[in-house]
Amino acid sequence: MADTTHGALAPTYLPLPITIARAQGTHVWDTDGNEFLDFLSGYSALNFGHLHPGLVAAALTQLRQVTLTSRAFDHDRLEEFAQRLVEVVGPLTTGGEDSLVVPMNTGAEAVETAIKAVRKWGYDVRGVPEDQATVIVAGGNFHGRTTTLVGLSDNPTARAGFGPFAPGFRQVPFGDLDAVADAVDDTTVAVLMEPVQGEAGVLVPPDEFWPGLRELTTTQDIALVADEVQSGLGRTGTTLACELWDVRPDLVCLGKALGGGIVPVSAVVGRPEILGVLTPGTHGSTFGGNPLACAVAVAALDLLATGQYQARAAESGKVLTERLDVLVAQGLLAEARTVGLWAGIDLAPELGTGRELCEALLERGVLATDTRAETIRLSPPLSIVQPELEMALDILEESLVALRD
Ligand code: PMP
Secondary structure (H helix, E strand, C coil), rough: CCHHHHHHCCCCCCCCCCEEEEEECCCEEEEECCEEEEEEEHHHCCEEECHHHHHHHHHHHHHHHCCCCCCCCCCCCCCHHHHHHHHHHHHHHCCCHHHHEECCHHHHHHHHHHHHHHHHHHHHHCCCCCCCEEEEEEEEECCCHHHHHHHHHHCHHHHCCCCCCCCCCCEECCCCHHHHHHHCCCCEEEEEECCCEECCCCCCCCCCCCHHHHHHHHHHEEEEEECCCCCCCCCCCCCCCCHCCCCCCEEEEEEEEHHHHCCCHHHHEEEEECCCCCCCCCCCCCCCHHHHCCCCCCCCHHHHCCHHHHHHHHHHHHHHHHHHHHHHCCCCCCEEECCCCEEEEEEEECCHHHHHHHHHHHHHHHEEEEECCCCEEEEECCCHHHHHHHHHHHHHHHHHHHHHC
């Protein structure tokens, strides 16, 4: 019997009780016309807000030209997309202005692409014996839902029942540089980590971690791969989270906000020696680099290139941090971790679960989601204005008080 709460949908999600009909900027309306502030932003895919006019215009223009060619043929937006990505993100990687780009569709595909590239680079360039390559990953990671990527996870719900998993990965505690150094051997081709772990609850590693990783991997000729699918493109107040520590990774995985919440588009950007191993026939995707995705991504990169969104994230982030610190001081939150306009907040244990808090927020007009039992993530569009931010934080306080009383 099908689960009737999901209708014809397989029960992969347990959505909050709202059916969204319309959205604009930071606002969302349900089918009854009730208004909400979006504090999830499609897990940071909506950094520029819902239906940003520039992004919508770019999509509409492209919809009248050509939407799909497949990579069997070039189209007139493809090189522009790659060039723009190299201009905006290339200099933040060791590839610099010589960076290469592999266009894909989803975050998971971008990470899979990076894994394929570093393995082949390991065999072709580094001389690692065939089928021996290992990639070091972090505990608590989230890189996507493919069988390889859930194999990297230590989340029992994500993994259980889906094995056997791909070999060739070694997990170390996130933020522990000594553990990474101990895990390195002759077969190590890459370290792959999120600069800030999003799904784990916005976990920021110690300040010496990423610079230490950079030094270690450079000395040992190991590729440093940053999964910036969630942390990248403005969320942390910088274009990439790695900039927080002045670290340039060799490869960066991007997704989510690259498509402005309009189209699925992802990419791997970085060192040409590594991405250059993906020669014809070794990798691809029917929709990867399609004209519609490229057109919207170019417009999204244009918005980022102004620096305005990063600046606003940094500015609003200060308000977010101050207000959350007050909630911690009041004992309503056990902990609040913020970076840029991005926060993971842990409820004081006696208040209830993250899910209960999300339901209380929903009743009062704010959309957010729990990421662990006691943790919810706050990631509004970077375009949010201060009165909206203050209003949502008032609602957060009210909801926490309601759970306590
Ligand atoms: N990497 C990170 C860091 C992510 O947060 C996510 C999505 N939450 C992914 C990869 C996977 O992206 P997608 O859902 O687009 O496959």
